[in-house]
Amino acid sequence: MTSWADAIYLVLDSASLFVAIVVGANIGSFLNVCIYRLPLKKSIVWPSSRCPHCNRRLRWFENVPIAGYLWLRGRCRTCRGPISIQYPIVETLTAVMFGLAFWYYGPTLLLLSRLLFGCALIVLFSIDLEHHLLPNSITLPGIVVGFAFSLVTGLGWFDSLVGIVLGGGVLFATAEAYYRVRHEEGLGMGDVKMLAMVGAFLGWKLALLTLMLASISGSIIGLLFIVTKRGDMKYALPFGTFLAIGAAAAASIGPGLVSWYLGLLQ
Numbered sequence: 001m002t003s004w005a006d007a008i009y010l011v012l013d014s015a016s017l018f019v020a021i022v023v024g025a026n027i028g029s030f031l032n033v034c035i036y037r038l039p040l041k042k043s044i045v046w047p048s049s050r051c052p053h054c055n056r057r058l059r060w061f062e063n064v065p066i067a068g069y070l071w072l073r074g075r076c077r078t079c080r081g082p083i084s085i086q087y088p089i090v091e092t093l094t095a096v097m098f099g100l101a102f103w104y105y106g107p108t109l110l111l112l113s114r115l116l117f118g119c120a121l122i123v124l125f126s127i128d129l130e131h132h133l134l135p136n137s138i139t140l141p142g143i144v145v146g147f148a149f150s151l152v153t154g155l156g157w158f159d160s161l162v163g164i165v166l167g168g169g170v171l172f173a174t175a176e177a178y179y180r181v182r183h184e185e186g187l188g189m190g191d192v193k194m195l196a197m198v199g200a201f202l203g204w205k206l207a208l209l210t211l212m213l214a215s216i217s218g219s220i221i222g223l224l225f226i227v228t229k230r231g232d233m234k235y236a237l238p239f240g241t242f243l244a245i246g247a248a249a250a251a252s253i254g255p256g257l258v259s260w261y262l263g264l265l266q
């Protein structure tokens with residue numbers, strides 16, 4: 001009896017994991033639409049996807065995540081214009097994230113919170129990388145949604161609120177200080193709102209960890225740019241991309257890292 005029950009559970013588990021990955025790939029497809037259209041201030045729900053080169057409306061099978069790109073070998077069916085590699089990368093990344101998060105958190109509200117947060121990070125990372133821009137249409141609702149989830153996911157409203165104020169505040173103060181010393185903008189208000197969003201979702205400790213990880217990785221990449229003489233710090237990647245990487249790391253390994261660090265202090 002038990003082995004039958006075990007077998008059924010295993011099948012159900014694998015099936016739901018598979019569904020999570022497929023849903024993730026399709027959400028990734030939607031994130032691509034957001035990444036492409038939000039900086040252009042176009043609607044993300046209408047019209048349906050078109051080839052950016054010949055403006056032909058895409059058929060459903062060309063829109064199938066990952067497989068569509070592979071089948072078309074990265075080129076438009078009619079005009080042979082190249083399709084950005086960003087599409088399958090974002091779809092794969094989102095699918096993997098959905099699979100891992102579902103496996104780790106199970107069907108909980110925390111899973112939903114982490115997935116929404118992860119999707120926001122993927123979109124912010126990609127748009128900042130290409131346009132040096134962190135749209136308010138992601139960061140501001142992100143702060144509200146992150147705070148709302150803190151009420152039901154065990155983080156607690158206080159931790160989330162301090163995360164918003166401290167996360168945004170620390171970066172705002174840094175941006176102000178940088179501007180007064182160098183008389184040029186080093187950090188934008190987009191970065192301030194993005195770290196406030198991270199604080200809303202993860203709480204103040206992980207928001208500070210995010211800032212630390214982002215600064216360290218940003219400095220390393222910046223130094224590499226200088227050493228390899230590809231230009232100075234100004235041409236290094238925008239800070240929002242590092243915040244996204246730092247936040248993803250903080251969300252996944254952060255809780256363990258923080259308790260390890262606090263253990264060292266005792």
Ligand SMILES: [Zn+2]
Nearest residue numbers: 051054076079
């Ligand atoms: Zn085309």
